[in-house]
């Protein structure tokens with residue numbers, strides 16, 4: 159059975175017209191609607207030639223779907239596809255890369271140049287294969303998202319420099335104090351407050367619009383991240399820096415960290431009671 163989702167009713171009619179009276183007509187179901195707003199039925203394989211502006215939210219919607227599908231073959235704008243398959247150290251390695259590779263194994267299948275289309279669009283395309291990880295790597299999504307946003311705030315800066323920023327220290331200290339207070343009053347833990355695995359917010363609209371450009375084009379030598387924390391809460395800052403030192407991360411940069419290293423660093427922070435949401 160093939161289930162197609164198409165927003166344009168003229169296309170839906172055309173599709174139905176072409177299938178009517180053929181041996182395949184009862185094996186095709188067409189849902190007219192916005193795929194981003196449609197509750198997806200069970201599927202094991204997804205094949206899609208999508209409008210590129212929904213690349214990010216659609217990818218994370220698919221990867222949030224349960225039970226996980228077997229494989230998706232999707233055509234994306236070339237640069238988006240190269241971000242999905244990037245490796246640590248590649249120029250296009252970014253938060254989008256790490257977030258998708260957390261959830262799936264992704265491989266590049268085919269380049270499709272713009273001249274394969276009439277009229278040719280402005281951009282080249284690529285077809286990729288997406289296979290959800292089974293079993294999933296379990297993370298607390300808000301925690302993970304908050305952590306990666308900080309790490310990729312300036313992906314070519316050292317983590318030591320990023321985690322010395324005043325705004326980062328004060329955010330983490332606030333979280334830390336809130337959690338301490340919660341633990342004291344409820345004797346509970348933050349872990350209990352987060353449920354479910356909905357990764358659809360990884361594909362938020364900002365990320366989609368700018369394709370998660372991070373600090374591309376910014377010369378880190380010319381641009382200071384932000385004033386480093388001058389030391390008002392130096393005790394807490396030392397706690398944060400001790401975590402970086404423990405894992406030997408202080409001089410490392412997000413642009414070169416593997417998924418496993420990100421997971422390890424987050425676990426060290428959490429072990430020290432430091433949380434990102």
Ligand SMILES: C[S@@+](CC[C@H](N)C(=O)[O-])C[C@H]1O[C@@H](n2cnc3c(N)ncnc32)[C@H](O)[C@@H]1O
Nearest residue numbers: 163164165166169191192193194207208209212
């Ligand atoms: C790149 S075209 C591909 C058309 C056709 N499937 C093909 O492969 O030649 C993208 C199709 O997605 C449809 N579309 C655009 N936005 C959509 C959305 N949010 N939900 C479902 N379909 C959408 C368009 O109407 C269009 O038919």
